[in-house]
Amino acid sequence: MQTPDFKGTHLFDRLCWAKENLEPVQSDYRVVYEDSIDECAKILVPDLNWMACAMQGGILPPVWVYWELAKDESQPGFTKHTRGHLLHETEPVGPMTEEEAIEYLIQKDIPQSVWQNWDEGNRPKMVICRKQQLPQTREWRNAWRISDELAA
Amino acid sequence: MAGTIAADTLTHSTAGSIATNYVVEGSAKAWLNHNNAHTLLDSFNISSITDGGTGITNSVTFTNAMNNDDYAISGFAGNTTNDDGFFCGTGIATTNFSARIRTHNGNLNDANISCLMAHGDLA
Numbered sequence: 001m002q003t004p005d006f007k008g009t010h011l012f013d014r015l016c017w018a019k020e021n022l023e024p025v026q027s028d029y030r031v032v033y034e035d036s037i038d039e040c041a042k043i044l045v046p047d048l049n050w051m052a053c054a055m056q057g058g059i060l061p062p063v064w065v066y067w068e069l070a071k072d073e074s075q076p077g078f079t080k081h082t083r084g085h086l087l088h089e090t091e092p093v094g095p096m097t098e099e100e101a102i103e104y105l106i107q108k109d110i111p112q113s114v115w116q117n118w119d120e121g122n123r124p125k126m127v128i129c130r131k132q133q134l135p136q137t138r139e140w141r142n143a144w145r146i147s148d149e150l151a152a
Numbered sequence: 153m154a155g156t157i158a159a160d161t162l163t164h165s166t167a168g169s170i171a172t173n174y175v176v177e178g179s180a181k182a183w184l185n186h187n188n189a190h191t192l193l194d195s196f197n198i199s200s201i202t203d204g205g206t207g208i209t210n211s212v213t214f215t216n217a218m219n220n221d222d223y224a225i226s227g228f229a230g231n232t233t234n235d236d237g238f239f240c241g242t243g244i245a246t247t248n249f250s251a252r253i254r255t256h257n258g259n260l261n262d263a264n265i266s267c268l269m270a271h272g273d274l275a
Contacts, residue, residue: 011216012181012197015196015197019196026192042203042204043190045192045201045203047192047199047201048194050200050215053215069275070247073246073247079220081217081219081220081246081275084219087217087275109202109211109248138189138206138262141206142206
């Protein structure tokens, strides 16, 4: 199905169109990361409807838009967004492969402190894997860490 | 956009009228349903969730951010064998929030089904 010309259309309206017209895509990819030595590994799970939007193209804004909004929100005295129009008026990105969508999602939803230098240090702070590569039960979930065997 | 009807009021033949901003402002702006493996079953306006450990959804992240961090979160969590589970939220930002599922004893717990929704203003 062809994506309508959504340039300038409110992002929420684009998501409504996608929900109505696109088949959800349940990705098997998971992103495991550690952002605190005191906490267990966290696991990012992509959303099935978001993945459909990413692979369809013409719906989602470029990832830098989210970085700009995050910058605004980190300012002292922030009360509300004044540049939300970036979400709606920036030209949407084209279709992505599933792997490209995961890379986009990492840069959107995982702290920059993790993905900007994920492979520096003695062991990786982030690993992309398949769902089947995770432990199959949630036993000892709060002790899960990225394996030392993955150390460079 | 094609198919648009612009109206400030909806009027029923006998039941009265309602301003359309009741619909716009009162509708959930994001929602999701996930299982105890943190697999999303269905959703709207969500880009990802982050499994942060037992009973912890470390981050529920929006595709269309909220305008401010004063929006409201509501949720339901349950198991097939009992109804022991309720949500408490932390860390609300315009782009994401986190949620915890606890038993009546206050212990963190994975629920078979977890549902969350957000009401508020969009960016």
